[in-house]
Amino acid sequence: MVRSYLLLLFCVCCWGSNFVFGSMLVHEFAPLLLSAFRLTATSLCLLSYAWVTRKLGRLSKRDWWLLVPLAIFGTLLNQASFFTGLQTVDATTAALILSLAPLTIALLARVFLKETFSIQMVLGSVVAITGVFFVVGKSGGIHISIGILYIFMAMFTFAISVIIMRKLTERIDAFSATLYSTVLGSGLMVPVAIIKEPLTQVSPHVWAWVLLFASGIVMQGLCSVIWNVQLQRVGAGKAAIFLNLQPFVAMMVGFLLLGTAVTGTQMIGSLLIVGGVVLATLQRRARIDDIGRMSSSSGLK
Template identity: 70%
Template sequence: MVRSYILLLFCVCCWGSNFVFGSILIKEFPPILLSAIRLSATSLFLIGYGWSFKKLGYLTRRDILWLIPLGFIGTLLNQSAFFTGLETVDATTAALITSLAPITVAVLAAVFLKETITRRMVFGSVLAIVGIFFVVGKSGGIKLSIGIVYMFLAMFTFAVSIIIMRKLTERIDPLTATVYSTVIGSSMVIPVALVKEPITNVSSHPWAWVLLVVTAILMQGLCGLIWNVQLKRIGAGKAAVFLNLQPFVAMIVGFLLLGTPVTTVQAVGSLLIVGGVLLATGQKKAKPERIGKPMAAPGPISKLTGGS
């Protein structure tokens, strides 16, 4: 269990940094084309990994029916919304918005996986929503930009993909699910990118291409594979709790690499969001039984049987 937690922490630290690296790359590549190139590199890595270890399983028609919406929602919609949003939203704000993913996962799990919605979840959701108002609010009231809408879409599609992946890994192994869903998603993104965004509008800087390929393999390929394996082992709820750390990682990396200031409003908003998510997704500790407690003497028969 400890090993699983360490691996999930590694994934979330990489994904938190991805907001910053994505903000850098979006200045060098058009958003959908950037997504298509990264997904192509990720797909090649995953196919090579699965082929070299001969771990790719066979698919049934029902598996494919799960993989197609997973590729469309978790790859095409998610990646397109993510990089389009980063064109106008800074990395810290983007990470704070997507920190609502654990609550969204919990709600979707209650609807589609029949998991229970607790009172803690309701209170935590309200607290986190208040935090979002702090993050995206302006002095004249709440003003939502199109970039923020895109980031909400990226958060929601990511949450939906977790639910679909959880159902899919009940049928096939996580590696097979990760490889095929990424490849299917890539095949959907590439045609859209080629039609909408000319391939001539790409960066001429070698460092940008290196950063693109490295982040594709590490953050989308390797971390995606690790996450899906641990998702099957410890469950969607426990895994989603680790997503709470993304805003803090994005803040730290953004400050160190881009000099992005962390405002008081963002700090307060992040605390409310993360606090709400932790409250909503946390579980009460069971009270330990008292050892050595003397047994009560048997009462009258009427007491034991509920009589008067």
Template identity: 40%
Template sequence: MTRTYILLFICVVVWGSNFIFGAILVNTFHPVLLTTLRLLFINLFFLAYAIMCKKDLYIEKNEMKSVLLIGVIGVAINQWSFYEGLQTADPTTAALILALTPVMTSILAVFILNEPLTAKLVIGGGIATFGVFFVIGVGQRFVFSEGLIWIFITMLSFSLSIVLIRKLGNRDDMFLITFFSSIFGFLIMLPFLTFTFSHITLKYSIESWSLLIVTAILMHGICTLVWNNQLRKAQASTAAMFLNLEPFVTMVVGYIILQKSVTAIQIIGAVFIVCGVYIATFGYGKKSRGQKVLFRKAT
């Protein structure tokens, strides 16, 4: 189990670093081009993995529409909005906003999956949301920049994609859903790429290309496979607690690489967010016996 925890922690460190490396990459690549290229290399990695492991690349027809929707929302929109947002949004603030994902996922599940709205979800969600607005309000005087709006879209699209994946039901091999949704996401981005650029130039430095390719394969390829594999060995609630470390990883990596100082307001906000997410999601998925249900959608 120690090995599992170490691997989960490494994945979180890598994903937390994505905010910093993404902020660096958008200074070189246009967000649309960056999204398309990253998806290209991610899909090439997944294809190589599928061939090496002799995967049967097939999904049921009744799953195709859902996987396509996940590709649109959870891949294309999610990735695009993320890099659009990092052009102007502070990476640490972006990480704090995305830390709301577990709470937003639980709220969406109430209306889409008919799961109960419990008192602890409302209380925890309120505390976490307060943490985000504390950072934006006190730290930035409630200035919602275009970048922050894009990051909120990233958080919403990610949360919705998680709910859609859960709606498909439990599968022994989630790789196929990941692979085909990534393929669809890439194909959806191609028209936007041709619409955005009349002429595409790929003359970038070796350093820029290396950072793009390595981060794409490592963060969205290798870490995704490792995380999904280790989830079979660790409780979901334990894995969720590791994800709460992402904002703090972003703060540390941002300070090391970008020499970006971390404010007391961001730290206080992060504490509120982590505490709120913990309250809202601890024991999530277990029977709600003993929990006060405030609302349940009629079926």
């Protein structure tokens, strides 16, 4: 069990660091090209794993009605908005905004899946939203930049993809849904990136290419496989608790690698956001399980 927890911690540290590495890479590559290259690397990694283990479920025609929207929202729009936002938003702020995903998922589940939204969820939402005001606030008030809007879009598209994934995994296993949506999303992203952004907008530095493909293979490919395996051993509910560490990992790695200052308001905001999410989902085991299962398929990590 200790080994499983260490592996889960490794995944969360990688995903938290991904915010910082993404912030570095968007200064070396145009955001859509960056997304396309990384998704291609991730797709190849997942396809290789599926080929070796032969863990690839078959799709019916009805599955495609959910798979296509999942690829559009969970991969194409999510990745594009995430890396575009990181051009102007620091990794810590992005990680804290994206930590609102569990609450957004709960709201969407209430609307589309008719799930209950308890008083505890309301209180947790209020606490977490208060934390957001601390995170995006400045001395002169609240300033919502276009970059922050893109990060909010990344969070929202991820939440939508969780709802779609929840319906799709009633029909096929989570790994197959993740693989198919990633490969399809990659196929959609590549032509869009080539049309919108010339191939000249890529880094001439070897380290940037190594970091790009390493992050795509390790953080989105390898970690998703490790996470899925450990979910079966410790349960999705326990595993999802580790996800609350992502903002703190992003904060520390950003400080160490980029020298990003950690302000007092950010610390207060991070405590409020994480505390609000924990309060809202503390006794919502089914929803926490869904978030844990979806974490391996998100481009946000």
